[in-house]
Each structure stands twice: as structure tokens, then as C-alpha cells.
Amino acid sequence: MPLKEFTSKHFLGRNSEIDILANAASQAGAGDAGSIILLGKRGIGKTELLRHLYSELFNAQHNAVPFFYTIKTAFASVESFSRDYISSFILQYLAYIRKDPSLIHTGIYSLEDLKDIAAKSEAPWVSIIINNYTQVRADGDLLKLFSYVISLPYYSYRYTGMPVVVILDDFHKIRKLSELSDRGYDKDLWMLFENPIKYRFSPHIIGGFKAELHKMFFEETSFGEHLEIINLEGLNRHDASGLFRALCEKYTLSCEADVTVLLDMFGGNPFYIKSFVQAARQTARSFSQEDFWEIYIREITKGKIYTYWTSILKSYIQRFELRKPALNLLFNLCEHGTDDVSSLSxxxxxKQEDIDYLLGLLHTAGIVETGFSALELVDDLILIDLIKGLYHKEIVREPWNRIKDALTGDKRQPVTLDSTPAFDLVIPATAKAELVAVKSLEQVARYYKMPPDAAGQLQVSLIDLFSGVLTKNISSGENYHLKFILRDNLFFVEILTSRSDLTFTDSVMRHIRMYIDDIRVEELKHGTKITLIKELKKDIASAL
Structure with missing residues (x-):
């Protein structure tokens, strides 16, 4: 079960999502909680987030029982699923009210065992629920059995008055369940969840593959209108860099390169970051920027990321004769995109029917996204490079060196130094640093003839940055290096500090972003660079 033994220690940048989801517990207590769908790209960290949410709810004792269940493909029958679901629910419930997480880990319990534990825990309602379950199962009505067990969280609330937060991961796999009926095998049993997800005292938080959940809740049914959608994005640059360096420290790996910008390719995807660091530690104890690209190419052409995506492609495109056409199609989308599906044939x-069939599979796999009238590859630079490498290897049959050049030629070009004029300032990191920085910004803004309202907003954000982040735990002898730049009607305030232990809470970031267009935080080899960005009117730069 997803308590501390099952959650990663390296979990960054998800506090706001945890707070939003955990709020369902307090809302359930008031009978006003709604169910939620958690969506996001593959590898973005949905399962890890749900595990940490469960741990948060279990340990914080919010007076709402957390129940975590992963839909398992091993259970293809209603009876096997129902038996596992009721056992898991009762066991987790008892562990929660006893404040004993070890109960979850100590073994597999029969329903009779659970009755005994419940009796010792002063939970007589458990025996009632189990007896009812046994009777429903004996009646042989599988629809009734399925409906009964998925409603157990609500039934427990009726008996105890304690709400339940139901966390269901890999929910798309529920379609594997089937019942033999007059029409053959009925795979629409999952639709019986319509009522349970509406119960306000037992809200459901549902995770799974984005495309399949969209289809289930919005295209095939209208259940989605009762659900809140939370889209889990990639980690921001600061947290992605923090995760990267934490993993390097875990594996005693020294990184000699400034990989902050390079990590942008990973799109904040924790799976990609972890896979890359694991690949790097198998190579050497340290790596440079040149080593970065060697490891990257190896990882997307034969490593774990390559194995992960090719396994997905194989599982969805099972007909071998369609795999090369599928690869041709994917490469075409990488290079050209399309607004006209009919032109692809x-x-x-x-064949057009094969293209339609393949696009349907690739959409379900989460590789192709379809809008209302257009389609495109999912926004994933790693996947795009992987497809290109696979295409050059298996379709074009190019040699290894040509494949490497095709994938990293442009990326490896040296970065040209920016020649834009800038105001540089070095100030001691003292209590008055904030005042000096704000006054300096005021003078630079006057030189650039910046509108007073824009300058004032930048000053407010700069004050929030100093008060919320930089003035915490100042060390003696430290300096701030400030740079003010106007480029293409964008005004940049760069602050370079030798500290790498800065903490950016969600609240502080919200305050800083309130009056500017962007904030970037880059972990450097010997410190941190923070950049505030404000877009100005188009005629400012040309007027200088």
C-alpha cells in the first residue's frame, strides 16, 4: 500500500496539487465534496501523486478515511475484482481507525479474519457488510455484486458517519472486467460507477490514461459533467532541476555540466529525469555536457525510455504488418503535422482505413492528440526524438553516426553570447539589499522610459522575491549580482546568488507572478539564477 514504504523520497513541486486534492477530505465531512479526474501525460507522476495523497490523508487524520485502490488487469472477472475490492477497503478502513499502517503490510486476510479484527476494533458494521456481500455473491447476480462493492465507501459512511475519500488509480483498466450476457461479454460494467462518484460523502479521485478516461467519461457517457478535472503538468524548471540534483546525490553522481536548459527537453517529466540519471550512473561517476548528449542518445535509442515507449507501441499496434506504416505515420506527424487526414493516405x-485505425490506436495510447478538427503528436520532445531515431534506424536504415547527428546536431551547437546592452550591479546580501535593488530598478526604468505602472509592478514582484525568498537565512560575505536587460520589448531582471538552497513556496510564487509575465529559476553549478520577465508596449525598445 502507498504509505511511506511505497512512496518516493524525491517528490518535489506537487504541494499545491496535494492541497487541492486533500481538500476533498474536509469537503466530504460537510457532505459537499465532488469527485475528481486526475489527467496528465504518461510518466508525469500521477500515480506517485496519488500515493503521496493517500499518505497525507492517512497520516494527517483528516476525519475522512482514505481508500487507495489500483485497478488490476489480473482481475478480469467481476467476482475476483469484488472480493479484492471489499477486502482492500475493509483492511484500509480498519488500519486507519486503529492508526496502525502495519496492518496493511502484514499479510493477506480472509473475510473471516477481517471480521475478527473489526470486532476487536469496535467496528461491528464490518460484519454486516461482509454478510451482505456473501449473500449477494451467493445470489449469482454479478451486476448486483459489482454495484454493491463499489458502493461500500458510501455504505460505511451510512453506518459510521465518517466520510471516505476513494482514490482509484489506473481506472481505465476497469474496462477489462466483463460479464457474459445475452449480447456476449458486456464490458460496460464500469458505468455502474455513475452513482458512487456522485456521493458527496465519499468522493472519488480517479487517475488513469488521459485519452481513455476522456473517452469513458465524456465521449461514451456524460459522467464527466459531474467531475472536476485536474491536469497534472510537468515540474517547473526549478523543481525539475532539484529532482535531477537530488537523484544525482542519491547515486553519488557528479554533474559537471549546467543542465538546467538541457532539462527543459524533459518537460518536467519525473520518469524521464529518473531514467536519465539511472542511465548516467551506469556510465561514470561524473559527466560533462558532452557526456549528457551521449547518455541521452543511448537512452532514447536503446535504454529504459526507449524500452518503455516501444513496449507501449507494440502493445497497442499488435499487428506486426502495421508497425512500419505506423512508424511512417508518426514520423510524418513529427516533421510536418497535418490538418488533413485524407492527404496522409x-x-x-x-490505405485510408489503416490510417484511421492507426490514429485511433495512437490516440488511445496517448501518443497522438486530437482536437475538434486537427490532430498532432503529444507535446513531448523526448518522444519526438525517440520516434525520429526509430524511423532512421528501422525505415531509412541509416548508420549509427548518422542517427546521432540527426538527433543532436542542432542541439549541440554552442550557445552564442548575448550582446544586448545591460546594466550590471553587485550588492552585498544585507538587510538593505532589497531597498538598493528596488531603487536601482527605478533608475534603470527611467533610463529606458518604461511606463510607471510597469516599473511599479516589477518593483512589487522584486520586493516579494526578496522578502519571500532571498532574505531568508542570509550568510555573511554573500553578494547578489543583478542585471537589467531590455530585449525585444521584454524587460528582464536577473538576480544571481551563490546559494542553492532557496525555497520557493507556491504562495510566494503566486505573489511574484501577480504583476509580471514569467519567473524563471535556474539551478546553476555554483548557485541559483532568478529571472523576472515583464512584457512592455511595442514602442518602448524602438524609442530608445
């Missing part, structure tokens, strides 16, 4: 020499 002639361009790729693939």
Missing part, C-alpha cells in the same frame, strides 16, 4: 502509400 496518398503521401504515405497507406
Amino acid at each position: 496518398e503521401a504515405l502509400s497507406i
